[in-house]
Amino acid sequence: MPAYPVKVQPPTEDKRWGLVMATMKRHGYQSNAMIETLHTVQESFGFLDDDSLRFVSKALNVPLSKVYGVATFYHFFTLKPQGKHTCVICMGTACYVKGAGELMETIAKKYNVHPGETTDDGNLSLVTARCIGACGLAPAGVFDGEVNGKLTAADTLTKLTKWE
Amino acid sequence: MTANGQIKIFTLKIDGKDVSARSDQTVLQVCRENEYFIPTLCHLEGLSNIGACRLCMVEVAGQRKLLPACTTMVSEGMEVTTTNDKLAHYRKMTLELIFSERNHTCSVCVSNNHCELQYLSQKLGINHIRVPYRFPKFAVDASHPYFILDHNRCILCTRCVRVCDEIEGAHVWDVSGRGIQAKVITELNQPWGSADTCTQCGKCVNVCPVGALSEKGRSVAENTKRSGFLPYLTARRKEKI
Ligand code: SF4
Ligand code: FES
Ligand code: FES
Numbered sequence: 397m398p399a400y401p402v403k404v405q406p407p408t409e410d411k412r413w414g415l416v417m418a419t420m421k422r423h424g425y426q427s428n429a430m431i432e433t434l435h436t437v438q439e440s441f442g443f444l445d446d447d448s449l450r451f452v453s454k455a456l457n458v459p460l461s462k463v464y465g466v467a468t469f470y471h472f473f474t475l476k477p478q479g480k481h482t483c484v485i486c487m488g489t490a491c492y493v494k495g496a497g498e499l500m501e502t503i504a505k506k507y508n509v510h511p512g513e514t515t516d517d518g519n520l521s522l523v524t525a526r527c528i529g530a531c532g533l534a535p536a537g538v539f540d541g542e543v544n545g546k547l548t549a550a551d552t553l554t555k556l557t558k559w560e
Numbered sequence: 561m562t563a564n565g566q567i568k569i570f571t572l573k574i575d576g577k578d579v580s581a582r583s584d585q586t587v588l589q590v591c592r593e594n595e596y597f598i599p600t601l602c603h604l605e606g607l608s609n610i611g612a613c614r615l616c617m618v619e620v621a622g623q624r625k626l627l628p629a630c631t632t633m634v635s636e637g638m639e640v641t642t643t644n645d646k647l648a649h650y651r652k653m654t655l656e657l658i659f660s661e662r663n664h665t666c667s668v669c670v671s672n673n674h675c676e677l678q679y680l681s682q683k684l685g686i687n688h689i690r691v692p693y694r695f696p697k698f699a700v701d702a703s704h705p706y707f708i709l710d711h712n713r714c715i716l717c718t719r720c721v722r723v724c725d726e727i728e729g730a731h732v733w734d735v736s737g738r739g740i741q742a743k744v745i746t747e748l749n750q751p752w753g754s755a756d757t758c759t760q761c762g763k764c765v766n767v768c769p770v771g772a773l774s775e776k777g778r779s780v781a782e783n784t785k786r787s788g789f790l791p792y793l794t795a796r797r798k799e800k801i
Binding site: 461 | 725730731732733734735736737738745746747748749757
């Protein structure tokens with residue numbers, strides 16, 4: 397039996413909601429499909445806004461605060477649109493020991509952006525990761541999908557200025 | 561409990577003394593029944609146990625790790641140690657770490673003298689915090705007509721989350737974020753006063769062990785709490801089923 401048989405309408409006419417509805421349907425609208433569903437929203441829309449969180453909460457009969465808790469616990473989800481470029485700095489143990497913290501500070505200072513945030517002009521998102529599996533190259537970072545190791549503050553800034 | 565739901569009677573040793581216990585009891589319940597002192601913060605009789613605060617750690621013979629008494633079920637022949645130097649050391653350290661994560665200044669707190677954190681610190685002999693404070697600054701939420709939430713006093717025990725979910729059935733609260741940024745939220749991290757699911761029952765305020773949740777209009781040291789309703793409510797509900 398579906399936990400919540402009443403069909404809740406998506407917040408907008410946007411076609412992408414069809415994908416989200418399909419995920420929920422595949423799981424029989426069970427509340428334990430919440431993470432799967434949020435995944436689909438994140439992948440289809442690029443981020444989770446209040447309307448989509450409210451929709452998922454209602455459609456799967458999961459409390460709002462629980463949905464919000466999950467959405468903010470996993471780094472995979474973002475509540476704001478991602479920037480044009482993404483810079484991931486690894487904060488895993490090896491990278492941290494090798495100075496990832498300073499890299500982070502350098503970026504934060506120059507671009508006025510903190511981990512998990514996007515610059516006001518929407519150009520750069522700064523993300524942290526817990527070990528990207530490149531410890532031998534510590535400190536490591538990923539710039540628009542490309543892994544770079546043994547980063548210095550200067551290297552990092554050179555990479556980022558190219559995106560400006 | 562056994563597979564067919566039958567309750568057995570076990571004999572175990574607590575601090576060298578034989579005691580008997582029902583197989584559906586936790587180590588904490590048995591210790592308390594027999595008047596052994598074990599400090600707890602996240603546990604509250606009447607709510608589910610989550611083993612979050614790690615204050616109730618005890619030693620069990622044959623186990624290398626310390627175990628939380630609140631989530632460990634009793635077993636036949638178990639040998640439990642509730643007090644020794646190692647446990648005292650860890651409990652103190654745990655409390656100090658809890659202190660370092662938020663700004664707990666007792667002298668100006670609504671819960672001064674009625675606070676479980678303060679009481680335990682006095683009891684366990686904490687007089688200063690050996691680790692650096694690293695708490696973030698949080699805004700106080702006074703948007704609710706009757707209650708106030710001050711994150712800077714919260715110890716993230718999640719008693720409010722559980723009482724709201726398990727007893728009131730509203731699940732207004734949950735925890736957002738992780739690590740040092742983790743905090744309790746109402747609905748979509750919105751002002752409490754705007755949370756439509758809140759029934760304004762005040763259960764969360766009454767189970768909060770510290771001064772994080774308080775009634776409006778209370779001044780320093782005036783925030784007294786009543787959590788005695790909990791075991792009563794749980795018992796009444798069980799009867800009804
Ligand atoms: S607000 Fe109070 S009850 Fe809720 S998690 Fe914080 S300390 Fe615990
Ligand atoms: S710690 Fe950074 S790659 Fe492992
Ligand atoms: S009371 Fe057992 S872990 Fe908190």
